[in-house]
Amino acid sequence: MTTMLRELRLSLNQTQRVRLQSALQRLQDMASLASAVTVVADTIPVNHEDSILKGHGTSDLNGEVVATLCGVVERVNKLVYVRAQRARYKPEVGDIIVGRVIEIAPKRWRLEINFSQDAVLMLSSMNLPDGIQRRRTAVDELNMRSIFEENDVICAEVRGFQHDGSLHLQARSQKYGKLERGMLLTVPAYLVKRRKQHFHHLENYGVDLILGCNGFIWVGEHVNSNGENDMMVDQENREGLVNKSEVGQATYEVQEQITPLEIRKHVCRVANSVRLLCALGFSLTVEVIVDTVEASISSNTDIKDILAAEFYVQTAEREVQRRVSLTRRKG
Amino acid sequence: MGRRIPWWRRWSAREASGPVEQRAALDFLEWHRGDPTVERLKSSGKDKVSQKPARKPSSFFPFSSSWPPLHSSLLPCPDEVFTFLAPTRHTLRSLTLWFLAAQPSAAPTYSRQRVAPPLPRSGHCGLDSSLRRLGWRPAAYCSSPPSRLRISLSHRRALVGSATGKRMVGLSEGEKRFIRGGIAQDLRTDGRQRLRYRPISVETGVIPQANGSARVRLGATDVIVSIKAELGKPHPLQPDKGKVAIFIDCSPTAAPMFEGRGGEELSTELSFALQRCLLGGRSGAGAGIDLSSLVIVEGKVCWDLYIDGLVVGSDGNLLDALAAAIKVALSNTGIPKVTVNLGASPNDQPDVDVSDEEFLQFDTSGVPVVVTLTKVSRHYIVDATSEEESQMSSAVSISVNRHGHICGLTKRGGAGLDPSVILDMISVAKHVGEQLMSLLDSEIAAAEASAEDQ
Numbered sequence: 001m002t003t004m005l006r007e008l009r010l011s012l013n014q015t016q017r018v019r020l021q022s023a024l025q026r027l028q029d030m031a032s033l034a035s036a037v038t039v040v041a042d043t044i045p046v047n048h049e050d051s052i053l054k055g056h057g058t059s060d061l062n063g064e065v066v067a068t069l070c071g072v073v074e075r076v077n078k079l080v081y082v083r084a085q086r087a088r089y090k091p092e093v094g095d096i097i098v099g100r101v102i103e104i105a106p107k108r109w110r111l112e113i114n115f116s117q118d119a120v121l122m123l124s125s126m127n128l129p130d131g132i133q134r135r136r137t138a139v140d141e142l143n144m145r146s147i148f149e150e151n152d153v154i155c156a157e158v159r160g161f162q163h164d165g166s167l168h169l170q171a172r173s174q175k176y177g178k179l180e181r182g183m184l185l186t187v188p189a190y191l192v193k194r195r196k197q198h199f200h201h202l203e204n205y206g207v208d209l210i211l212g213c214n215g216f217i218w219v220g221e222h223v224n225s226n227g228e229n230d231m232m233v234d235q236e237n238r239e240g241l242v243n244k245s246e247v248g249q250a251t252y253e254v255q256e257q258i259t260p261l262e263i264r265k266h267v268c269r270v271a272n273s274v275r276l277l278c279a280l281g282f283s284l285t286v287e288v289i290v291d292t293v294e295a296s297i298s299s300n301t302d303i304k305d306i307l308a309a310e311f312y313v314q315t316a317e318r319e320v321q322r323r324v325s326l327t328r329r330k331g
Numbered sequence: 332m333g334r335r336i337p338w339w340r341r342w343s344a345r346e347a348s349g350p351v352e353q354r355a356a357l358d359f360l361e362w363h364r365g366d367p368t369v370e371r372l373k374s375s376g377k378d379k380v381s382q383k384p385a386r387k388p389s390s391f392f393p394f395s396s397s398w399p400p401l402h403s404s405l406l407p408c409p410d411e412v413f414t415f416l417a418p419t420r421h422t423l424r425s426l427t428l429w430f431l432a433a434q435p436s437a438a439p440t441y442s443r444q445r446v447a448p449p450l451p452r453s454g455h456c457g458l459d460s461s462l463r464r465l466g467w468r469p470a471a472y473c474s475s476p477p478s479r480l481r482i483s484l485s486h487r488r489a490l491v492g493s494a495t496g497k498r499m500v501g502l503s504e505g506e507k508r509f510i511r512g513g514i515a516q517d518l519r520t521d522g523r524q525r526l527r528y529r530p531i532s533v534e535t536g537v538i539p540q541a542n543g544s545a546r547v548r549l550g551a552t553d554v555i556v557s558i559k560a561e562l563g564k565p566h567p568l569q570p571d572k573g574k575v576a577i578f579i580d581c582s583p584t585a586a587p588m589f590e591g592r593g594g595e596e597l598s599t600e601l602s603f604a605l606q607r608c609l610l611g612g613r614s615g616a617g618a619g620i621d622l623s624s625l626v627i628v629e630g631k632v633c634w635d636l637y638i639d640g641l642v643v644g645s646d647g648n649l650l651d652a653l654a655a656a657i658k659v660a661l662s663n664t665g666i667p668k669v670t671v672n673l674g675a676s677p678n679d680q681p682d683v684d685v686s687d688e689e690f691l692q693f694d695t696s697g698v699p700v701v702v703t704l705t706k707v708s709r710h711y712i713v714d715a716t717s718e719e720e721s722q723m724s725s726a727v728s729i730s731v732n733r734h735g736h737i738c739g740l741t742k743r744g745g746a747g748l749d750p751s752v753i754l755d756m757i758s759v760a761k762h763v764g765e766q767l768m769s770l771l772d773s774e775i776a777a778a779e780a781s782a783e784d785q
Contacts, residue, residue, distance in 0.1 A: 009532040009548060011777070100501065151501040180505025183520050220509075259509065261516050268513075268522040275521075303522030308530065 008279060010309040023316035030323055038067035038082060046080060055081025089114045089189035089214040091167055095158040096198040098184065098212030099169075101148050107141055109148055111156075111169065114189060114214045119167045121156055126171040153179045153218065155199075155210055175199055181259055182208065182220015183271060187278040189215035193285065200286045205266035205293070211284060219271045221259045265303060269293055272306040280312065282319055291318070502721060510722055514707050519719070521550075526763055528714045531655070533774040535663040536782050543664025543693070545778075547656040549714060553585075553644030556656040558664045562683060563635035565626060573625020573633040575618075577605050578640070579653060585645035594642075597649075600743075601640075604650055608701050608730035608739035609657065619698045619730070619738050620661065627669055628681050634666060647717040650728050654701035655771055661698055662775050665690030699730040699738040700767050702760040706748070711756060713763055727756050731764030 012020065031037065038044060044065045046052050054060065057069035058080060067073070071084040091097070091113070099111035099119060111119045123136050123144060148154055156169040156176050171177060192211050200209040201222055210218040259267070273292040277284055292315060296306050305311060502510070513519050523529070529550040538544035541557035548554075563574060579601040581594030588594070611618035625634040638660070640653050668689035672682040705715040705726040712719060720726075725744030732738050737757060742748070748756075 011530070011532070011774075100503070102501070149503070152503040153506065178503075178505070180503070181509055183506060183509060258512050258515075261518065264513060264516060264518055268518060268520065271520065272522050303518070304524075304527065306522065 008312065010312060012309045012313075016309050016313050020313045020316055023313070023320050026320050027316070027323065030320075030327070036073040037071070038073055039070045040068060042067045044073055044080060044082075051078060053079045055079045057082030057084060085190050086188060087190075088116050091115055091119075091158045091214070092194070093158055093160050095194065095213040096155065096210070097158060097169070097214045098153060098155045098179070098210055098216035098218050099214070100184070100216075101150055101152045101154065104144055104148075104150065107136070109144070111154070113167075113212075114186070114216065115167060117165075117167065119156075119158075119169050121154075121169040121171065125159060125168065126156075126176070127173065148178060153184050153216075155179060155212065155218065179210070179218050179220060181223070182218055182267060185217045185219065185271060185274055185278075187215045187217060187274065187284065189213070191215065191278060191281070191284045192217070193283055195285070197286075202266075202270065202286075202290065202293075205270065206263045207266050207270050209270060209286065209289065211286070217274055217284070219267055219274065221263050221267060268303050269296060269306065272303060276306055276312065276315060279307075280316060280319075282315075288319075288322075291322075502718060506718075507722060510719060511708050514710050514712055514719070519712065521716070523714075525710060525712045526759065528763075528767065528770075529716075531770065531774060533655075533659055533771070533778045535659060535775070535778045542666060543660045543662075545656045545659035545663055547652050547659060548644070549646075549648060549652045549655075550716065551644050551646035552648055552652045554640055554642050554649065554652045554656045556638060556640045556653065556660040558657075558660050559637045559639070560664070560666050561635045561637065562627075562685070563633055565630060565633040567630075569622075570630035571626055572622040573635065575610055575620055575622065575625075575636040575638065577602050577609065577638045577657075579605065579642065580640065581642045581645070585642050589642075589645075601642075601649060601653060604728060604741045604743075605640075605653060605657065605701075607741055608654060608699065608728065611738070619732060621694060621697060624694060625666075627683060628671055628673070631681055632671070632683055645717065647720045648703055648705075648714045651701050651703050651714065651767075654699070654730065655767070658695060658698045658700060658771060659775055659778070661693050662695040663779075664693045666693060667691075697732055699732040700764050700771065701728050701730045701739075702764045702767065703728040704756045704760060706744075706746070706752075711752075711759075727753060727760075729757055729760035729764070731761055731768070733768060735761050735765060737761070 010016075036044075044058060044067055046065050048063075052065070054065060057067060057071060059066050059068050065080060067082050069082045069084040070086070071082045074081055074083050089097075097113050097119075099113040101109050102112050102118065103110040107123045109121045109123075111121055113119045123140060126147075128134075128136075128140065129147065154171070154177060156171040159168045159170040162168055192213055192215055194213055198211050198213070200211070201207075202209055206222045208218070208220050208222045212218070270289065270293055273289055273296065274284060277288060277292060282288060292306075295301075295314065295318060296303075296311065299311075299314070301311050510520060514525060517524055519525070521529070532548045534546040536544060537546045537555060538557045542560045543558040544556060546553070546555045565572060566574065579598045581589040581598050581601075583590040583594070585594075589597070609619045610622075620636070625636065627633055638657055640656065642649055642653075668686040668691055670684045670686070672684070673679075702713065703715070703726055704711040704713060705720060705723045707715070707719060707722045707724065711727075715723065715726075723744055724746035725742060725748055727748070728739075728741045728743070729737060730739040737760075740757075
């Protein structure tokens with residue numbers, strides 16, 4: 001507990017310290033009831049009468065199965081293994097991930113996704129910008145940089161592992177693709193749980209939030225992902241601009257690039273909430289994030305003070321409340 | 332114009348027309364008229380012309396036009412490489428190959444664009460760095476098919492390693508624009524204003540073996556400073572002053588680019604900047620650390636202070652964090668009390684008895700803090716993160732002491748600054764420095780109190 005407090009390295013005053021300590025203690029008590037969490041050298045209870053298979057993160061010590069990692073014990077039929085908490089992301093088919101392009105190779109992009117190897121996005125497994133289904137030609141291959149360049153942040157879906165063990169991605173929808181006008185946050189991958197929905201448009205704030213399963217989180221200004229809709233807006237704009245002078249058009253283009261201050265405030269607030277929850281080690285779901293953002297607004301917390309001591313304490317206490325109410329509802 | 336031949340085949344294609352290359356060479360000379368290296372090259376070429384007057388007029392340039400191996404933008408290079416490599420056809424060919432091989436996935440062309448400041452790069456690949464020193468830089472990656480050259484894997488890895496070794500934070504265009512826009516709107520990506528520090532956390536006495544030590548964290552930037560006092564002899568030119576040495580080391584745990592010798596350049600840069608900010612001039616005048624308090628016997632014995640900094644986490648603004656850590660560590664430093672028995676004759680080395688129990692507190696009231704103002708597009712910011720530093724045009728580090736006096740000033744980054752901007756920066760740094768100083772004082776007091784509790 002004290003190590004956790006030291007890790008947070010906050011300048012807490014005495015009352016804040018006591019409050020945070022008690023909140024974290026209660027969270028820990030609740031968690032230890034729920035699941036089989038092990039730390040290094042914990043004995044994993046097994047029934048020695050049925051034969052078991054010792055998997056990853058386990059070892060044999062004096063006839064007992066002992067964990068060699070901190071994590072959660074998982075059992076699949078005979079196999080017993082420990083799923084480590086602080087580990088790299090382990091992809092599963094269908095995961096939505098956010099990654100950064102690190103290399104352009106023939107017919108493919110290589111992406112950094114916090115996996116033990118780089119992911120591959122083939123040119124053939126993504127929709128072309130013109131939206132037409134056709135064979136990819138050599139010209140397309142030459143124009144790959146006009147789609148994604150090095151260092152671009154993109155979101156995609158895990159397609160599967162190839163025979164050679166490389167991880168392939170796909171981006172066959174309008175919602176996947178390049179992410180701009182925002183920022184990328186990296187959190188430990190275990191904080192993001194697999195859910196039905198990973199793309200979130202926080203309508204109250206005009207913010208797009210993409211919780212990549214690999215722990216890369218995109219927070220940015222909302223963009224219309226629906227291609228048709230976008231085009232229509234474009235046309236309207238163009239029609240409106242016909243009457244205006246060229247100067248007007250230029251300013252319009254410039255303004256389009258700059259994120260309005262109001263939206264930027266929301267983006268920063270959401271991003272700081274994510275940072276806060278990550279520092280406290282709470283799992284990141286859109287409900288919790290929105291909850292934190294709303295709490296920060298209602299308590300008139302400044303954006304940068306979200307990461308200050310008082311709001312840490314408040315967030316921890318709120319999480320305790322939330323979990324207590326959840327367990328009550330279940331009971 | 333001759334036939335259009337893909338440029339990556341030109342060196343092998345005999346039919347590449349001579350006149351084009353000649354014109355490129357002449358263009359080049361025209362472009363770089365007045366450039367001393369070119370003039371030297373020209374004049375040395377002219378000597379050759381005088382020896383062999385029968386050759387064509389363009390052959391004063393040291394390539395023969397009958398062999399046109401190079402793309403025109405690659406062609407002439409006013410570099411010492413050319414002069415000392417004895418430009419035979421063979422070398423030129425290997426040079427071309429080198430250019431293509433340098434980027435295995437996409438061959439860059441080196442354009443003639445001149446960049447105002449020579450880019451400081453350590454010599455990973457000699458040619459690249461010397462080209463860059465002369466202001467050449469790779470043009471935008473061309474969209475021609477990737478190089479046809481087969482490069483052995485180890486070679487490729489070495490090249491890639493050298494290409495990425497110095498890479499700063501990779502950010503996409505959209506993110507860069509977002510960061511710059513945020514700075515323009517006075518709301519940075521972590522919600523700070525332009526002139527706000529990140530929360531600073533201070534620990535003292537982290538290294539028990541040292542005389543004083545401190546760990547300072549600014550966001551993800553994490554530095555440790557230890558101070559060791561040893562008995563030494565004063566410099567003969569300054570017999571009434573002790574000696575202070577500052578060494579900074581960048582740990583590879585902070586960033587992968589510090590691995591091997593990657594961090595050396597930054598380490599020396601930081602050490603120099605801190606020496607300039609804290610130790611005053613070469614004579615030791617105007618030093619933030621009072622050097623005369625380190626003397627035990629004038630001209631004979633003094634304390635040597637070794638200030639060693641270690642960068643454990645690197646997220647921008649290392650200089651400020653290091654300077655703050657040095658200040659905290661110095662206030663944590665206890666110098667052993669000594670009793671001196673002077674020898675019988677004045678030439679004898681005096682006997683010095685170092686006490687184990689009694690320590691003297693070091694006076695740190697004059698030690699300045701460093702405030703780095705990083706200029707990003709039109710605005711300057713305080714305490715830049717590494718993402719923001721990747722967008723900087725130049726940065727000015729100003730050390731301010733308790734009285735609001737400027738003790739040192741260093742500038743990094745290539746772009747020039749208007750003097751009025753610098754004056755503006757100084758007054759801002761003075762203001763910010765006062766706040767930082769009082770914040771540090773309270774943090775030091777808190778850290779000492781918590782250290783006593785434990």
